[in-house]
Amino acid sequence: MNHRKQFLITGAVILIICLFVAFPLEYRKSQTIFDFTYTYFTLTVGLLITMYGLMGKHIFKGLLVVICSGFISFCTSYIVLYDDFWGIIPALYGGIPAGIVTGLIFLLLNFFLLKNENKYRQLLKQFLSYVITLFIVSILFARGGDWIFEISEYFKSKKEQPQAQVLIDEAPQWTDNGDTISPRYSDVQHVATNIINGKTYTAFFHNNGNFYITNVKKDTVFKAIDQFGPDFTFVDFNKDGYNDIRFSYTTNVPxxxxxxxxxxxxxxxxAVKNFDDYPDAKPILGTKYYYSYHKSGCADESWDSDLFYIKNFETHKLANISVDCGTDSLVISKVIEEEKKLYEVFSESKALKGIDKWIFIKQYWKKNxxxxxxxx
Known part of the structure; x- marks a missing residue:
């Protein structure tokens, strides 16, 4: 048993290196999910060593459980969500990873919690725990990974609110072109502060319509005149490890x-030029690309989604998905020199069968x- 403890410790160390060294380093440089070479390698090695530390000679049974779980998840995804041959592709992409994760979680649950002298009761517990785990993991994978992004954004926004209120009450001073400006607190509609790259910045929107960012010395480092609104938040939009500032507006196009x-x-x-042309923009995790969604009329029966990237602080559109109400066509177009070129056409009813359009959009751009x- 002592030698298995050594394997457990070794596996844990490798997994820590994977999580806190390999992944952060590759994340900043990655363009696609295929760029995480060392992350995948250390994760695989760490999991195998940890499994041996927990299971010893029974590790092959554990691997069989994980493989079977991946196959079960793939089959379940295909049967439940798709009714044509091409549904195999999204079922492979989503079902197998969800099954592998479910299998690993199940092995941990079985090792620590599901031991029971009554064989039939133990089998029932194992079956129920596996089904429940697979259901939860499948839902998370169906969300396309954005649940991580949404949860992190929620907690970030929660942290900013108390800071904003304190700063508003303090009526911040700042310098602009050498002149010190001391507004009344009522002149400032929204203030937030954040530490970025080791430096503290304060951002606020003034009633005169101007937006300012100041440093700890109260010097203005960014100023926009009649360009933005008062509703803004700090968020790492491009996932480079440094917070950015995103503005929101209340319009007829959410x-x-x-x-x-x-x-x-x-x-x-x-400021990013023409970013407001891409409503509800989200990153494709692990890449430098983004996608948007916006209504195009007909009570949201007509809609568009654009694939784009940001270079030199300008947006560049690459492709478009569009649907017009009254038709069953889901049209994919390449965008070349701002002109759409037809790429492929799907049946909307078949493409969206079993999933809503937002999940389809996430999955399509992520895979294509x-x-x-x-x-x-």
């Missing part, structure tokens, strides 16, 4: 945003963005 990116090379803030990708 999700309209403006964006100011923090440029780590120059340690400054720069490379077909439209442009060198960054």
């Amino acid at each position: 999700g309209i945003n403006d964006l100011i990116l923090y440029d780590k090379k120059s340690a400054s803030f720069k 963005y490379q077909k439209f990708a442009s060198p960054l």
Whole structure:
């Protein structure tokens, strides 16, 4: 048993290296999920060593459980969500990883919690725990990974609110072109502060319509005149490890945003040109690409989604998904020099069968963005 403890410790150390060293380093440089070479390698080695530490000579039974779980999840995803041959592809992408994760969680539950002298009761507990775990994991994978992003954004926004209120009450001073300005607290509609790259910045929107970012010395490092609104939040939009600033607006088209990116090379803030052309923009995790969604009329029966990237603080559209109400066509187009070129057409009813359109959009861009990708 002592030698198995050594394997457990070794596996735990490798998994820690994977989580806190390999993944963060590769995440900042990655363009696609295939760039996480060392992350996948250390994760696989760490899991195998840990499994041996827990199971000893029974490790092959554990691997068989994981493999069977992947197959079960794939079959379940295909049968429940799809009714044509091509449904095999999304079922492979989502079902097998969900099954592997479920199998690993099940092995841990079985090892620590599901031991019972009554064989039939133990089998019942194992069956129920596996089904429940598979159901939960499948839902999370069906969300396309965005649940991580949404949870992190929720807690970030919660942290900012108390800071904003304190700063508003303090009526911040700042300098602009050498002049010190001391507004009344009622002149400032929204204030938030954040530490970025080791430096503290304060952002606020003034009643005169101007938006300011100041440093700890109260010097203005960014100013926008009549360009943005008062509803903004700090968020790491491009996932480079540094918070940016995103603006939200209340309009008849939900999700309209403006964006100011923090440029780590120059340690400054720069507005992204035409970002408001891409409502409800979200990153494709593990890449430098993004996608948007917006209504196009007919009570949201007509809609569009654009694939785009940001280069030199300008947006560049690569592709488009569009649906017009009254038709059953889901049209995919490449965008070349701002002109749409037909790429492929799906039956909307078949493409969206069993899933809502937002999940389809996430899955389609995640799996196909490379077909439209442009060198960054």
